[in-house]
Amino acid sequence: MHRYRFVLTRPLQFLPVIFGISVITFILVRLIPGDPARNLLGARATPSAIAKIRAQYGLDEAMWQQYFYFVKNLANGEMGKSILYKIDVLKLIATRIEPTIALVLSSVVLSVLIAVPMAALAARNSGKAPDHVVRIVSTFGIGFPPFWLGLMLMILFSVKLDLLPVSGYGETFGDKLVHLVLPSLTVALSLSTVLIRSLRAAMIEALKSDVATAARARGMPERIVFWRHVVPNSLVPTINLLAVNIGWLIGGTVVVESVFALPGMGQLLVRAIFSRDYMVVQGVAMVFACATVLVNFLADVVTVAIDPRVKL
Amino acid sequence: MSASVLSVRDLTVKAHLQGETRTLLQGVSLDLAKGEILGLVGESGSGKSLFCRSLVRLLPSSLLKIEGGTILFEERDLTAVTDAEMLKVRGAEIGMIFQNPTSHLDPVMRIGDQILEGIRYHQGINGRDARAAAIEILAQIGFPEPVRQYDSYPHELSGGMRQRAMIGVALSCNPQILIADEPTTALDVTIQAQILKLLMDIRDRHGLSIILITHDLGVVAQTCDRIAVMRGGRLLEQGLKRTILSAPQDPYTVRLIHSHPSMPDVALPAVSAPAPSRAATRPLLEIDDLHVRYPTGGSLFRGKNARTVGALSGVNLQIMPGETVGIVGESGSGKSTLARALLGLTPISSGHVSFDGIDLFQQRNAGLARLRREAAMVFQDPFNALNPRLTIGQTLAEVLKVQKKIARADIPSRVDELLDLVGLEREFVNRKPRSMSGGQCQRAGIARALAVDPRLIIADECVAALDVTIQAQIIDLFRKLARDLNLTLIFIAHDLAIVRNLCERTVVMYRGEIVEDGRSEDVFSRPKHPYTAALIAAIPDIDPDRQLLGHTDAASLEPIQSFKRMP
Numbered sequence: 001m002h003r004y005r006f007v008l009t010r011p012l013q014f015l016p017v018i019f020g021i022s023v024i025t026f027i028l029v030r031l032i033p034g035d036p037a038r039n040l041l042g043a044r045a046t047p048s049a050i051a052k053i054r055a056q057y058g059l060d061e062a063m064w065q066q067y068f069y070f071v072k073n074l075a076n077g078e079m080g081k082s083i084l085y086k087i088d089v090l091k092l093i094a095t096r097i098e099p100t101i102a103l104v105l106s107s108v109v110l111s112v113l114i115a116v117p118m119a120a121l122a123a124r125n126s127g128k129a130p131d132h133v134v135r136i137v138s139t140f141g142i143g144f145p146p147f148w149l150g151l152m153l154m155i156l157f158s159v160k161l162d163l164l165p166v167s168g169y170g171e172t173f174g175d176k177l178v179h180l181v182l183p184s185l186t187v188a189l190s191l192s193t194v195l196i197r198s199l200r201a202a203m204i205e206a207l208k209s210d211v212a213t214a215a216r217a218r219g220m221p222e223r224i225v226f227w228r229h230v231v232p233n234s235l236v237p238t239i240n241l242l243a244v245n246i247g248w249l250i251g252g253t254v255v256v257e258s259v260f261a262l263p264g265m266g267q268l269l270v271r272a273i274f275s276r277d278y279m280v281v282q283g284v285a286m287v288f289a290c291a292t293v294l295v296n297f298l299a300d301v302v303t304v305a306i307d308p309r310v311k312l
Numbered sequence: 313m314s315a316s317v318l319s320v321r322d323l324t325v326k327a328h329l330q331g332e333t334r335t336l337l338q339g340v341s342l343d344l345a346k347g348e349i350l351g352l353v354g355e356s357g358s359g360k361s362l363f364c365r366s367l368v369r370l371l372p373s374s375l376l377k378i379e380g381g382t383i384l385f386e387e388r389d390l391t392a393v394t395d396a397e398m399l400k401v402r403g404a405e406i407g408m409i410f411q412n413p414t415s416h417l418d419p420v421m422r423i424g425d426q427i428l429e430g431i432r433y434h435q436g437i438n439g440r441d442a443r444a445a446a447i448e449i450l451a452q453i454g455f456p457e458p459v460r461q462y463d464s465y466p467h468e469l470s471g472g473m474r475q476r477a478m479i480g481v482a483l484s485c486n487p488q489i490l491i492a493d494e495p496t497t498a499l500d501v502t503i504q505a506q507i508l509k510l511l512m513d514i515r516d517r518h519g520l521s522i523i524l525i526t527h528d529l530g531v532v533a534q535t536c537d538r539i540a541v542m543r544g545g546r547l548l549e550q551g552l553k554r555t556i557l558s559a560p561q562d563p564y565t566v567r568l569i570h571s572h573p574s575m576p577d578v579a580l581p582a583v584s585a586p587a588p589s590r591a592a593t594r595p596l597l598e599i600d601d602l603h604v605r606y607p608t609g610g611s612l613f614r615g616k617n618a619r620t621v622g623a624l625s626g627v628n629l630q631i632m633p634g635e636t637v638g639i640v641g642e643s644g645s646g647k648s649t650l651a652r653a654l655l656g657l658t659p660i661s662s663g664h665v666s667f668d669g670i671d672l673f674q675q676r677n678a679g680l681a682r683l684r685r686e687a688a689m690v691f692q693d694p695f696n697a698l699n700p701r702l703t704i705g706q707t708l709a710e711v712l713k714v715q716k717k718i719a720r721a722d723i724p725s726r727v728d729e730l731l732d733l734v735g736l737e738r739e740f741v742n743r744k745p746r747s748m749s750g751g752q753c754q755r756a757g758i759a760r761a762l763a764v765d766p767r768l769i770i771a772d773e774c775v776a777a778l779d780v781t782i783q784a785q786i787i788d789l790f791r792k793l794a795r796d797l798n799l800t801l802i803f804i805a806h807d808l809a810i811v812r813n814l815c816e817r818t819v820v821m822y823r824g825e826i827v828e829d830g831r832s833e834d835v836f837s838r839p840k841h842p843y844t845a846a847l848i849a850a851i852p853d854i855d856p857d858r859q860l861l862g863h864t865d866a867a868s869l870e871p872i873q874s875f876k877r878m879p
Contacts, residue, residue: 209415210410210412210415210416211415211416211417211418211419213370213410213416214408214410214416214417214478214481215418216370216402217368217370217402217403217407217408218402218403218407218408218429218430218433218434218481218482218484218485219399219400219401219402219403219404219433219434219485220399220403220429220433221399224433228421228429229418229421232418232420232421233418233419233420306420307419307420308419308420308465308467309419309420309465309467
């Protein structure tokens with residue numbers, strides 16, 4: 001199975017990527033005007049109190065020294081202490097990571113469940129009424145920003161119909177699932193429009209391909225031609241598009257979690273930025289970046305699994 | 313001859329474009345007997361493929377409609393059956409194989425599974441039995457290790473094996489009739505011979521009737537029982553193979569047979585008689601121990617010691633001024649790499665190429681400048697080698713402007729002169745490639761090559777994409793130009809018969825090496841290398857009595873295997 005050898009070698013290439021990300025987030029966070037110590041202590045804090053806090057968190061040292069400590073901590077599996085919450089950043093992230101992962105996963109599953117049948121419907125009726133409907137709806141979908149769509153869904157399902165909770169996150173598994181329906185539907189509606197367009201184009205191409213003609217010449221009914229030969233051959237470009245969009249989605253949870261008051265990483269990040277909680281911003285940004293790298297890596301694995309011609 | 317399995321009467325297909333109706337097939341009537349191989353011959357656009365697709369109602373566009381006629385198959389009229397019934401005819405009764413197995417096989421499905429699909433669907437066999445049947449088919453179509461190769465994907469196979477797989481997929485549905493649409497056009501001669509043998513073998517074993525679509529009369533002569541000739545959507549004539557080939561009735565068939573570049577027994581007069589003083593002159597092109605290697609793989613961390621694949625290894629060749637040299641060999645043998653290396657388009661790994669005494673490796677810039685003023689290339693695909701946005705006049709003028717050999721004011725008259733030279737009307741100055749036929753485009757391509765007033769022309773498979781009658785015209789043009797302009801011509805082709813007809817000297821390449829080099833008559837009549845002998849034996853001759861692979865027994869072909877094209 002030498003085609004899968006890259007699964008072992010590729011992670012080595014992540015190291016320089018992650019190093020670059022750590023430098024950039026470290027510097028960017030410190031470029032935001034404002035001072036964490038002053039933010040924490042309020043407007044009437046004495047200069048000596050501020051200096052004490054700054055010394056406590058190492059903020060009075062040179063930038064390169066701070067970065068050195070950051071990397072040293074990282075090597076020990078620590079990300080420093082949150083100024084705001086007064087606990088270790090990794091522990092803080094651990095308490096907030098579950099809603100975000102649940103949101104991303106359910107959104108992706110939901111958008112694939114929407115996109116594949118819709119794209120199939122449009123491609124198999126290319127140029128006819130169902131195709132036009134799917135195309136128009138998906139064009140509108142791209143135009144609507146997710147936060148607005150989220151509010152509209154909230155008004156419809158929670159306020160008017162009273163079917164689903166307005167916001168927040170549950171305690172039990174079932175309860176959590178119910179709370180995730182609206183947020184993930186919001187994300188899925190935006191994400192699936194992009195997928196539909198790519199998948200529809202790939203499917204129409206594959207329906208006209210020689211592979212499909214040959215299958216028809218063997219007397220295969222259109223149903224088998226489509227699902228057995230056309231779909232597997234049109235998935236690859238869409239998988240890479242999906243991976244790029246999941247990367248975007250991981251950052252985009254910030255907005256959706258705020259709208260639906262989900263206690264996830266996105267919300268944590270917003271708070272941390274406002275209070276200049278450098279350690280938390282760095283930590284969350286690192287986790288987001290690593291997750292994006294990981295998702296693209298997984299997309300490569302899936303691509304290799306689907307298309308035997310691909311070598312990485 | 314036994315009763316016909318398929319009987320087509322007055323089949324007419326029309327295309328309905330906006331407000332315009334064009335007749336693509338006009339009243340074609342044809343019979344196919346059981347166990348017969350019928351050769352359907354014609355140039356591109358003659359309607360031979362369309363005819364076969366109409367039989368199973370797989371028209372390439374919804375704008376095309378069968379407007380009249382009957383297709384009688386097993387006491388049913390296939391033009392009248394429902395779509396659901398048609399599904400049972402396709403594959404299970406009438407199977408098809410195509411010219412390009414690479415694009416017609418599913419790239420993400422194992423070969424065995426593609427064969428399994430037809431067995432399960434059409435023969436209703438399932439589970440272990442179906443798999444055994446699939447492996448049996450793989451063995452029948454010549455897969456040496458059917459059990460292991462069941463799991464191969466199409467891209468892992470060579471072109472010949474892919475075409476075998478395609479035939480296997482068609483056989484899996486157990487049809488009575490097999491339509492083979494140019495099944496060997498994309499293959500090398502040696503592989504073509506094997507595939508044709510396989511088709512005949514299958515016919516004998518399964519009692520199949522085969523319609524073989526081809527433009528190559530040699531293929532027809534070697535494999536078919538009867539011939540039908542089509543042109544412009546009409547059936548011009550049909551009859552027994554020997555009757556048609558020896559006494560063609562229609563003038564087009566006569567022309568087709570005469571254009572076939574068959575292998576004459578008597579030596580043709582060479583293009584230019586070898587001048588006695590030639591031995592004294594300096595070679596125009598000298599190639600000394602030329603190696604070209606391509607890197608394969610390699611990565612960020614292993615960039616330095618990346619593996620390489622050898623495309624040319626130790627090629628030595630000297631070409632005298634005025635010589636006409638044919639370079640033959642199958643795909644992957646390095647002929648095109650050699651041509652590209654000669655023009656400095658591919659980096660040389662080691663060795664020397666010198667043009668008119670200037671070494672292209674040591675004096676690269678001077679050498680290339682010289683070479684590009686005095687050598688020109690004619691490409692395989694005439695459409696894509698011409699800029700679609702420029703008229704032929706602009707294309708030729710561009711070369712003349714860059715060359716600066718003649719004054720700007722004289723360019724239009726020189727363009728006219730070039731068009732005369734290649735036999736194009738002067739009105740082509742204002743035409744663009746898209747409104748020209750393949751043969752006309754290739755003439756324009758040759759005119760562009762002649763514009764630099766070259767001493768050397770390298771033609772890389774420049775007739776491979778053309779119909780036979782057009783091929784013959786282009787070859788005549790080259791012969792005339794080489795004689796009149798005293799050109800040195802390097803003619804690369806996989807079609808040995810063409811090289812035999814045109815070139816006074818033939819170089820045979822095999823796996824990146826020159827295995828034979830000599831006067832064409834000698835090479836073709838007394839080949840020294842077994843590979844050359846195998847190549848020559850594999851050419852389908854238009855004379856049905858000169859059997860395919862007649863001189864050598866098929867077994868001797870086996871050790872010489874085709875290998876996959878370089879990545």
